[in-house]
Amino acid sequence: MGYRSILFKAVCGALSLLLLMLPVLGQQQDAANQARADARAKVNGGTWLIIGIFLGVIGYAIALLSPPRTPASALIGKSPDYVAVYSETFEEEGKKIQMRKALTGCLIGTGIQVALSVVLIAAASSSLDY
Amino acid sequence: MGPISRNHQCWRVGLGRKRGVFYLIHMNRLEIVRRSCFATGIFLLCSILSFPMSFKAMAGGFLREVQANGKLESAKGTIYYLSGKVDKIILKIVEPVDQWMVFEGNTLLIFYPNSNQAFKIESRNPFILPFFQFLLDLTKEDFGLSARGFRLSRYEKQRQRLISHWTPPKELIQIIGEVVLTHQNDALLNVQTKDPKGIICSDIVFDNHVSFQGVSFPLQIRITTHEKDSSSQEAIVFRDLEFNQSIPADILNFAVPAGAITKNVKW
Numbered sequence: 429m430g431y432r433s434i435l436f437k438a439v440c441g442a443l444s445l446l447l448l449m450l451p452v453l454g455q456q457q458d459a460a461n462q463a464r465a466d467a468r469a470k471v472n473g474g475t476w477l478i479i480g481i482f483l484g485v486i487g488y489a490i491a492l493l494s495p496p497r498t499p500a501s502a503l504i505g506k507s508p509d510y511v512a513v514y515s516e517t518f519e520e521e522g523k524k525i526q527m528r529k530a531l532t533g534c535l536i537g538t539g540i541q542v543a544l545s546v547v548l549i550a551a552a553s554s555s556l557d558y
Numbered sequence: 559m560g561p562i563s564r565n566h567q568c569w570r571v572g573l574g575r576k577r578g579v580f581y582l583i584h585m586n587r588l589e590i591v592r593r594s595c596f597a598t599g600i601f602l603l604c605s606i607l608s609f610p611m612s613f614k615a616m617a618g619g620f621l622r623e624v625q626a627n628g629k630l631e632s633a634k635g636t637i638y639y640l641s642g643k644v645d646k647i648i649l650k651i652v653e654p655v656d657q658w659m660v661f662e663g664n665t666l667l668i669f670y671p672n673s674n675q676a677f678k679i680e681s682r683n684p685f686i687l688p689f690f691q692f693l694l695d696l697t698k699e700d701f702g703l704s705a706r707g708f709r710l711s712r713y714e715k716q717r718q719r720l721i722s723h724w725t726p727p728k729e730l731i732q733i734i735g736e737v738v739l740t741h742q743n744d745a746l747l748n749v750q751t752k753d754p755k756g757i758i759c760s761d762i763v764f765d766n767h768v769s770f771q772g773v774s775f776p777l778q779i780r781i782t783t784h785e786k787d788s789s790s791q792e793a794i795v796f797r798d799l800e801f802n803q804s805i806p807a808d809i810l811n812f813a814v815p816a817g818a819i820t821k822n823v824k825w
Contacts, residue, residue, distance in 0.1 A: 465627075500666055500685045504622065505633030505654050508675045511668060515679065515823055 459510040463517035466502060467525060613697045613771075615640050618799035622689065626790035637690065637796075638805050645694075647687055648809055660812060661685045669814050676820040689779055689794045692762065696746060696773055701739060708737060718742050734759075745774035759784055770801045 503511050616639040623632040635651035649659040660667040666685045668677040679685075695702040700710070707727030714721050720741045726734040735756055740748040749762040760783045764776035777799065781792040814820060 500659075500661065501688055503668060504649065504659065505631065505651050505657065507655055508670050508673055508677075511677055512821065515677070 455507065455510055456513045459506075459513040460517045462502070463514045464521045467518050467521035613641060613694075614802050615805055616693070616799065616801050617803060617805060619797040621795045621797075623793045624790065625792075627788065638809055639690070639694075640805060640810065646810075647690060648812060649687075650809070658812060661687060667814065669812075669818065674815065674818045676814045676818045677823060678814075678820055679823045681824075689781065689792065692749075692764075692779060693775060696775060701746065701749070703737065703739075711736070719747070743774075744769075744772065746776070757784070768799065775799065 502514065506514070616637075618637060619635070620637050621632065621634045623630060625631075632653070633651055634653040635649055635657075638646075638648040638650075640646045644663040647661040649657075649661075651657040651659070656670065656672050658667070658669040658671070660669075664681050664684050666677075666679040666681070668679070670676070698705065700708075703724050707730075708724040709727075711723050711725045713723065722739045722741075724737040724739070725731075726737070732754065735752040735754040738748075738750040738752070739746060740750075745767045746764050748764065749760075750758055751760045753759050760781065762782075763780045765778040765780070767774040767776050769775075775796075777796045779792075779794045781794075783790050783792075
């Protein structure tokens, strides 16, 4: 009987803790979801794509090093936990978008350069044949 | 003298042969109306766009409500603004949490007195508070658009309202199609931003204006933002706005207490 009551108390305690933690976990999940949505809406992927095309690897490096700007008004009236999670998630998500777009631009730019080089070489070799 | 142009007839009233010659220009009614409207519009536009304003400090209560993704969130508190080499904005929020937010250039300081926690966020770009930035832009000529590279493309008068259309600078032309301002008397009523396809991206409505040094400040601002898959509404109500009054020293010199748990974040 002794171990059963201890087990029962332990299970109740764990459940109570879980119930207390649920609102906090829910709020943190809200913060993370909102931060991802804001990053997708506010980080200008098109700009980073163009930077990647024209600057190539340098553009990708800039995307890696440049953090996005956190919209300050999103933090008004929010709890400390929310601010912590939101800021970290926004930065991570924003950087991912920047890097992804810059890398895509870099690859496109490289492809264009390779294609142009092939055309120029072909043109040069055909003119030599004459 | 014969007529100068098809629409005009000109008579010379001379005081002498070469000096003091006055011309009376006779125009038809349509031409008079057209030139009067043009002159009135130019006059109104110039008077609205030039603000002789000195704005050193501001304080007042605010209530901010945001509706997005089916949720309504609100925050209530007091806002303080001090202009200087680096402008300083302080928000003292009382609902839903006790929170201090101090914006100063590239640094944002957030402090929670109840839990003694603080965040110091340093960014490479200056922080701005959009709903308050609108109030600051009202003190600038043409809402600060010319300084940002916007160009007035055309304007029109509709009853008592003056509507001006602004085209963006080259670096923003792929994001913004045009900005449309609507004024009535000296009050800015509406700012609409459209994308290059002409679709409205944001619609800002200003209401319940109070006047200070010839500038009409709205006590209510409603912002509707349309994004790819969603839209959101933000409503701000200011109360007891005071201009150029001294800000209390404990607010102005606010600093995070020594024992607070501070997290430094760099952007």
